[in-house]
Amino acid sequence: MVRRIVGARVTDRAAADDLVQETLARVLAASGRIEPEMLEPYAVATARNLVASLWKERDRHRRNQHRVVDLRPPAAPDEELLQREERDAVAQALEQLSEQERHTLLAHEVSGQDTRSLALELGSTAGAVAAQLNRTRARLRVEYLLALEGEDPDRCRPVLRALSSGDRRRQREVDADRHLLECALCARLSPPLLGRGQQRDDEVRIRISCDGDVVLARQGVRELAARLGFSRTELTVIATAVSEVTRNIVRFAGAGEVVAEVLEQPRCGVRVIARDAGPGISDVQQALADGYSNYHGLGLGLPGARRLMDEFDVVSAAGKGTTVTMTKWLQKG
Numbered sequence: 001m002v003r004r005i006v007g008a009r010v011t012d013r014a015a016a017d018d019l020v021q022e023t024l025a026r027v028l029a030a031s032g033r034i035e036p037e038m039l040e041p042y043a044v045a046t047a048r049n050l051v052a053s054l055w056k057e058r059d060r061h062r063r064n065q066h067r068v069v070d071l072r073p074p075a076a077p078d079e080e081l082l083q084r085e086e087r088d089a090v091a092q093a094l095e096q097l098s099e100q101e102r103h104t105l106l107a108h109e110v111s112g113q114d115t116r117s118l119a120l121e122l123g124s125t126a127g128a129v130a131a132q133l134n135r136t137r138a139r140l141r142v143e144y145l146l147a148l149e150g151e152d153p154d155r156c157r158p159v160l161r162a163l164s165s166g167d168r169r170r171q172r173e174v175d176a177d178r179h180l181l182e183c184a185l186c187a188r189l190s191p192p193l194l195g196r197g198q199q200r201d202d203e204v205r206i207r208i209s210c211d212g213d214v215v216l217a218r219q220g221v222r223e224l225a226a227r228l229g230f231s232r233t234e235l236t237v238i239a240t241a242v243s244e245v246t247r248n249i250v251r252f253a254g255a256g257e258v259v260a261e262v263l264e265q266p267r268c269g270v271r272v273i274a275r276d277a278g279p280g281i282s283d284v285q286q287a288l289a290d291g292y293s294n295y296h297g298l299g300l301g302l303p304g305a306r307r308l309m310d311e312f313d314v315v316s317a318a319g320k321g322t323t324v325t326m327t328k329w330l331q332k333g
Helices: 002-007 013-033 036-063 079-095 099-109 115-122 126-149 157-165 168-173 176-182 184-195 211-228 232-253 284-288 302-308
Strands: 203-208 256-263 269-276 311-317 321-329
Touching (some): 079 126, 099 115, 099 126, 115 126, 126 184, 157 168, 157 176, 203 232, 211 232, 211 269, 232 269, 232 321, 284 311, 302 311, 302 321
Antiparallel strands (some): 256 269, 311 321
């Protein structure tokens, strides 16, 4: 009888045998204090309780299995080395800050002290403390990246700090765009610094190094101009001019950058700046002359681009690269 009850509920034969034996052992142990006519009901109840206990135990084991088995991927052989390098880089970066900068930054970021209480300690204002914290974070990011690279280039620091802080006025002062074209180190370190800033909806910035980038630049500038209300024909004109100047970058300089920005003064329009650090144009006037289309010469497509845009300017020097600035104004009505 006991075997039939257990077997109907447990399919594992070995487990069923164990439950039957445990049931019989408990019934025999209790037989001295149970009336003979109650032994059978007692055995049925005991068997069912043991089966229920088995199910609960299996369910508990299933739910807690993840606590027994470490499902995390094994650590990579170089993980500890990388973590140590990162800690060392952070320490080196902190050493580049002044004592007050370190104290203020750690008090705010680690201890959670707010800017108002920090301002009371420093005899300043909460706004000034917040601005100083932003500058300190920007500097710390730069020093951390330089420490990871094992580099200490003084001439690069002003550019990288301007990029890290998002200070566009300072970026213009240090000519950050030109520097990024000429310095391989800063070009490699700049993406994480630029990526921290908020994306602007009035600017498009695209690095140029291959024919695929020409397409991206054409599409990006076209989409920016479309938001201003340029007609379909004007959008085609702008995109064609962008194609001409960016193809020159790929063919003759190898790498460069295209930046398009919305203008509101003196009226609404879009300005496109295409710059590179290539060999430059030896004779700009000849390159801009109508009919100049020597495939093997620098300046291919510039005359056509100039005719398509409302304003057009080229600055170039041998060995220092070329910058093309062109503007299209939105026609009223």
